[in-house]
Amino acid sequence: MLSVRNLSKIYEVKKSVFAISSTKIKALDSVSFELKDGETLGVVGESGSGKSTLARCILLLERPDSGSIRFKGIDILKLKGKDFKSLRKEVQIVFQDPYSSLNPRKRVIDIISEPILNFSLEQKERIKERVTGILMSVGLDVSFMYKYPHEMSGGQRQRIAIARALATEPSLLVADEPVSSLDVSIQAQILSLLLEVKKKNRLSMIFISHDLNVVRFVSERIIVMFKGKVLEEGGRDEIFSNPLHPYTRMLIAYSKGEPMPVKIESGEGASCVYYQKCPYRIKRCISDQPVLFGTDGHKVACFLEGGN
Ligand SMILES: Nc1ncnc2c1ncn2[C@@H]1O[C@H](COP(=O)(O)OP(=O)(O)O)[C@@H](O)[C@H]1O
Ligand SMILES: [Mg+2]
Structure with missing residues (x-):
């Protein structure tokens, strides 16, 4: 499904606005791993270990300095135009904070239908039906259709973020700290939902968290990261x-x-x-x-x- 080879990304950071010199941070330092079809790979490591940088590179939200990322055999760092867009459909992400990742001015129906219309996956007349189905699959009923993000709880918002990610029927879902901003009592519900939608939609998943207990709950294989390096990799x-x-x-x-x-x-x-x-x-x-x-x-x- 995914093969990451020697991925590196360096950030140059100035110590202050007036500083002449800058320091180099190796956010990713020759990271390699494989993700098999239908597998969940957990990525664990403390804050600053490069987990989100890895996620952004896989999503093509950021370009690595070197290395390769092959998705279903295709070198995605070389994609252009239409192929680039189709990767956007195939690989989706759920971020940590569902409040900042959802547009506060949009209602749920618009949030979820945007990617569907963007990729022409459904006719306009049938969009409501489609959104209803997706809402149900994340455990929400139709009454949520016209709500705004601020009218929902953190857990419900994260369900909407998951629904939006599922809307394009991706084959790979990257979840970057998807429960870290939620109350502990809600975390298990969202983790169970992720496992459920993963199974139902036959997804592969990269599950990122600083919390080893959370990673243990969902992952089949785990990589342990520290300061941009993979220090250990193995079955859960x-x-x-x-x-x-x-x-x-x-x-x-x-x-x-x-x-x-x-x-x-x-x-x-x-x-x-x-x-x-x-x-x-x-x-x-x-x-x-x-x-x-x-x-x-x-x-x-x-x-x-x-x-x-
Ligand atoms: N856009 C950026 N500019 C400069 N430094 C960054 C940027 N993004 C991340 N970093 C640095 O790269 C390192 C890895 O960050 P990140 O990938 O966010 O780690 P994690 O998600 O594991 O907390 C950190 O030292 C962070 O400060
Ligand atoms: Mg992060």
Whole structure:
């Protein structure tokens, strides 16, 4: 379905408006992974690890500096015109905050019918029927058709954002922190809805969250990101029963509410991106950058686990 190879994206950021020099942030540093047909890949990592940049590159909302993204065998970074537009139909996104991602001046019927009309997927006369069907599929009844975003709860708004994403009948859905702005009591409902629509519409999904518990609930495979790098990749159960990277172990401990090991902060500029926080760091981590290494089922970027 999707094959991402050596994707890199660097941002140059000025420290202030008056600063002459700028610092380079490697938002994505040679990220590679595969997504199989019908699979849900979880992407987990703390804030700033590059998850949203990855999502924006896959959606072609942003151009990576290097690397390739193949979707159904096609190099999407080379698409132009009509083919570019048809990718917009095939790959859809749900963002974190349904309030800012929905136009406040538009009613639900207009929000959901916009992509349908844009891609000529339905005749105008039949649009109401179509929207009704989509609303039902996200657990809302027709009474929502003429509501504005501000008249709905956060959970209902996120259902509308999911409905809009489904409207073009995509084959890949990217969900970027889709429950992070919602009350905990609502999160499970939206996660269950995502799983349900994924199954019903035979979607593949990239599910992004900083919260490992949330990622565990929906994903079949997981990649763990830190400062633009994939540090570990594997099947969900494998990651949880046999976490190899110190960062993954830390995330798992954190998700269980266990106490954190003491942070070490010295060592800026080391090759391994996790060096500054790693309790197990060795000399080699300063000079060499570990690359992802292992089997198809489980890979890790750490010298202590046989990495190279
Ligand atoms: N448009 C941008 N301009 C400059 N820096 C950016 C931009 N977008 C993201 N970054 C930086 O890139 C890094 C990764 O950001 P992001 O992809 O948003 O991470 P995440 O979604 O995991 O929190 C962060 O250090 C962030 O500050
Ligand atoms: Mg983000």
